[in-house]
Amino acid sequence: MPILVVSNSEHSLVPQVANGITVDFSEPEQAFDTIVDAIAGRSIACVLATDDSCVNLCSRLGEHLDLPQNNATATELTQRKDLGRAALRQSECNTPDFEVVSISDVAAGKLSVDFPVVLKPLGLSASRGVIRANCKAQYIEAGKRISNILETSHLQGFSRDHLLVESYIDGAEFAVEGFMVNQEFKLLAIFDKPEPMQGPYFEETYYLTPTRLDQGQQDELVNEIAKCCVAYGLTQGPVHAEARMSASGPVLLELAARTIGGQCGQLIEFSLQQKLEELVIRGMCGIPPQAGDQQESAGVLMIPITQSGILKRVEGLTAAMQTEFIKDVEIHINPGYELIPLPEGASYLGFIFAQAPDFDQTYRALRSAYEKLRFVTQPKWELESLAG
Numbered sequence: 001m002p003i004l005v006v007s008n009s010e011h012s013l014v015p016q017v018a019n020g021i022t023v024d025f026s027e028p029e030q031a032f033d034t035i036v037d038a039i040a041g042r043s044i045a046c047v048l049a050t051d052d053s054c055v056n057l058c059s060r061l062g063e064h065l066d067l068p069q070n071n072a073t074a075t076e077l078t079q080r081k082d083l084g085r086a087a088l089r090q091s092e093c094n095t096p097d098f099e100v101v102s103i104s105d106v107a108a109g110k111l112s113v114d115f116p117v118v119l120k121p122l123g124l125s126a127s128r129g130v131i132r133a134n135c136k137a138q139y140i141e142a143g144k145r146i147s148n149i150l151e152t153s154h155l156q157g158f159s160r161d162h163l164l165v166e167s168y169i170d171g172a173e174f175a176v177e178g179f180m181v182n183q184e185f186k187l188l189a190i191f192d193k194p195e196p197m198q199g200p201y202f203e204e205t206y207y208l209t210p211t212r213l214d215q216g217q218q219d220e221l222v223n224e225i226a227k228c229c230v231a232y233g234l235t236q237g238p239v240h241a242e243a244r245m246s247a248s249g250p251v252l253l254e255l256a257a258r259t260i261g262g263q264c265g266q267l268i269e270f271s272l273q274q275k276l277e278e279l280v281i282r283g284m285c286g287i288p289p290q291a292g293d294q295q296e297s298a299g300v301l302m303i304p305i306t307q308s309g310i311l312k313r314v315e316g317l318t319a320a321m322q323t324e325f326i327k328d329v330e331i332h333i334n335p336g337y338e339l340i341p342l343p344e345g346a347s348y349l350g351f352i353f354a355q356a357p358d359f360d361q362t363y364r365a366l367r368s369a370y371e372k373l374r375f376v377t378q379p380k381w382e383l384e385s386l387a388g
Contacts, residue, residue: 003019004019004020004021005019005020005021006020006022006023006031007020007021007022008022008023008025008053008054021034021038025053025054026154028056028057028060031057032061032064035057036061036064039065044065044067045067046067046068046281046284046285047062047065047067047069047284048281048284049237049257049258051258051261052078052079052125052256055078055079055256055257055258056072056075056076058075059075059257060072068182068235068236068284069235069236070180070233070235070236070237070257071233071235073233074232074233074234074235075257077232077255078232078234078255078257079123080122080123080159081120081121081164082100082122082162085098085166087233088228088232088252090231091228091230091231093224093227093252094224094246094248094249094250094251095251096166096167096168096169096251097113097114097166097167098113098164099112099164099165099166100122101162101165102161102162102163103143103146103150103162103163106119106139106140106143106163106165107140107143107144107147109136109139111139111165113165113166113167114167115134115136116132116134116167116199117132117133117139117165117167117168118130118132118133118165118166118167118168119143119146119163119164119165120164121146121149121150121153121155121159121163121164122155122158122162122164123153123155123159124153124155125346126204126261126346126347127201127204127342128149128342128343128344128345128346129145129146129149129343129344130201130342131145131146131200131201131343132168132198132199132201132202133200138200139165142200143163145343145344146163148344149343149344169244169246169251169253170198170244170247171245171246171247171251172192172193172245173193173242173244173253174191174193174213174221174243174245175190175191175193175207175240175241175242175260176189176190176191176221176222176225176239176240176241176242177189177190177239177240177241177259177260178222178225178238178241179237179238179279179280179283179288179289180229180234180236180239181286181288181289182235182236183230183234183235183236184226185222185226186288187222188272188276188279188289189209189267189268189271190210190213190218190221190222191207191208191209191267192207192208192209192211192212192359193205193208194206194208201341201343202342203304203341204302205302205304206300206363206366207264207267207299207300208298208359208362208363209267209271209295209297209298209299210271210297210359212359217245220249221243221245221250224243224252225239225241225243225250225252225255228255232255234257236284237280238258238259238280238283239255239256240255240256240258240259240260241254241255242254242255259276260276263300263351264300264302264351265277266300267298267299270296270327270355271295271296271297271298272295273296297356297358297359297361297362298354298355298362299354299355299359299362299365299366300351300352300354300366301351301352301366301369301370302348302351303348303349303350303351303352303370303373304341304348304349305339305340305341305345305347305349306375307377308338308339308340308341308377308380309338309377309378310336310337310338310339310377311333311334311335311336311337311338311339311349311376311377312335312336312376312377312378313335313376314331314335314349314374314375315375315376316372316373316374317329317373319372320352320369320373321369323365323368323369324356325355325356325361325365326352326353326354326365326366326369327353327355328351328352329350329351329352329353329373330350330351330353331349332349332350332351333349333350338380339375339377349375352369352370354366354369
């Protein structure tokens, strides 16, 4: 099946290495018109978004082509945390207490939700700008920090001037990968996050599958995710969800109308022996994806950025690669580039992948490989001009 790749990068190599075009996703109307012109006269079977930046655009294209696709109103809920929370509350899904607060009110300490709380930008992803506050002083400080982050973001208007503030939910966190087919949720995998995620920042680290939840807990989690998908109005396409198992049941944290991000899709192939890309394309063409009953243990560590500075080199790569059950170690930030930790940062140093006979051995392999790595940095020097 021929594929047309649409890239957002002005420096993309797509025209040279693949059948594709480049557009600017920050100009959605122009991008839409460019793509419509490029596909004129072609028979298109499906339109698929690969990340959050083009989810709404793909929905509009799907509607334009009369293809099975989430509508733009539904995908907008996955892009705006405040609108998503309101839809969940209206459908009586499990939600934390929350309110939308202007940045000026945060600076004044105004809040009706009880502490501890988690402050979130309305439209950023990858835990960027997400901060826990346990008291009023921390709340005000977190608001200032997030406001500075938003200064350099793409968000404007209401999303630039307001934050979602919700009660902190205690409990183990899980990621759920699935697919909506004709308004029905199909599970692909549940990923455990074995490291406690209690804040003040919430960087993703370990994902492991298959889950250690018992069947009853799995059913409870999947049923809640499916209910949330219906509340959003999602009907067709991949779903990536983050949820916590609280004392009162599973609570959705985030819901995205796309596949799992970055290189982590390799976990699907390691675990299910099927390529995620093939599963998703088949699903968008009307062939329901099947996870199967046999799942092998697999895991990934999204290598966190723990300190700021300029990366000089990474030591211990050979030793990490030689760790038993390690499949691969990928470093995605080159020497000479700046490292920015959360909550300001939005990237990982790289990924470590493991596949072992069981969950515990997979987890130990990832931890062992990570302990062998050493990231050598130097301070970032700021040059100041001398007046007079």
